[in-house]
Amino acid sequence: MLKLESVNTYYGNIHALKGIDIEINKGEIVTLIGANGAGKSTTLMTISGVVPPKTGTVTFKGENISSKNPDEIVQMGLVQVPEGRHIFPYLTVQENLDMGAFLRKDKPAIKKDLEYVFELFPRLSERRKQTGGTLSGGEQQMLAISRAIMAKPDLLLLDEPSLGLAPIIVMQIFEIIKKINRENNTTIFLVEQNANMALKVAHRGYVMETGRITISDKSENLLANDSVRKAYLGM
Numbered sequence: 001m002l003k004l005e006s007v008n009t010y011y012g013n014i015h016a017l018k019g020i021d022i023e024i025n026k027g028e029i030v031t032l033i034g035a036n037g038a039g040k041s042t043t044l045m046t047i048s049g050v051v052p053p054k055t056g057t058v059t060f061k062g063e064n065i066s067s068k069n070p071d072e073i074v075q076m077g078l079v080q081v082p083e084g085r086h087i088f089p090y091l092t093v094q095e096n097l098d099m100g101a102f103l104r105k106d107k108p109a110i111k112k113d114l115e116y117v118f119e120l121f122p123r124l125s126e127r128r129k130q131t132g133g134t135l136s137g138g139e140q141q142m143l144a145i146s147r148a149i150m151a152k153p154d155l156l157l158l159d160e161p162s163l164g165l166a167p168i169i170v171m172q173i174f175e176i177i178k179k180i181n182r183e184n185n186t187t188i189f190l191v192e193q194n195a196n197m198a199l200k201v202a203h204r205g206y207v208m209e210t211g212r213i214t215i216s217d218k219s220e221n222l223l224a225n226d227s228v229r230k231a232y233l234g235m
């Protein structure tokens, strides 16, 4: 589904991604964990075309997307939910969701997907006429994920979906992530600082340190790995 090979990304002189390799197979949930500033968000931005790589290749569904624009990449079925959610605060819940389906023309399928997100998040259905900015943090995260689902992704990139949310909401969000993966076979690449939760929902994980991938393994092995436990699981 997705392959990064020897990817190097810079912000001016700052070398943020230092030759990273990542592979994600169809139907998997894969997580990328690491400390603040390790390069996790940059990895997602590089994949989605917002901060293109200087060298190396990003291949999505067999096609090299390294120099494509973000909108072309979305149209191919690769959709990112950015950190901080970025919903449209002055648009209603319904309008935010309509924006997610903006590039689609398959009206009956759009209607079905709308019913599906309201089933996933009944709270959003209750609040469909309310503006995005008046929702709680958890509801805004639900809206951001739902808006991405409305774009009908094959691969969903989630950047820190648990950030700043109450533990009970975090649990709900992670349950929904599993559900979306299971029910729609949507492949998910999840960036998280909450390594414990992320490794519990993911099949596999990558550990990133200062722009490099240092470990890659099945989640169960990472959860049992001593250095991962010390550095990221607070044990």
Ligand code: ATP
Pocket: 011, 014, 016, 034, 035, 036, 037, 038, 039, 040, 041, 042, 043, 193
């Ligand atoms: P966090 O969890 O805090 O978001 P992260 O692992 O996602 O951290 P990135 O945000 O990808 O890390 O940052 C990687 C490196 O790139 C850091 O050194 C950061 O300071 C730098 N960086 C990120 N965004 C920019 C930018 N727009 N301009 C310059 N440097 C940046």
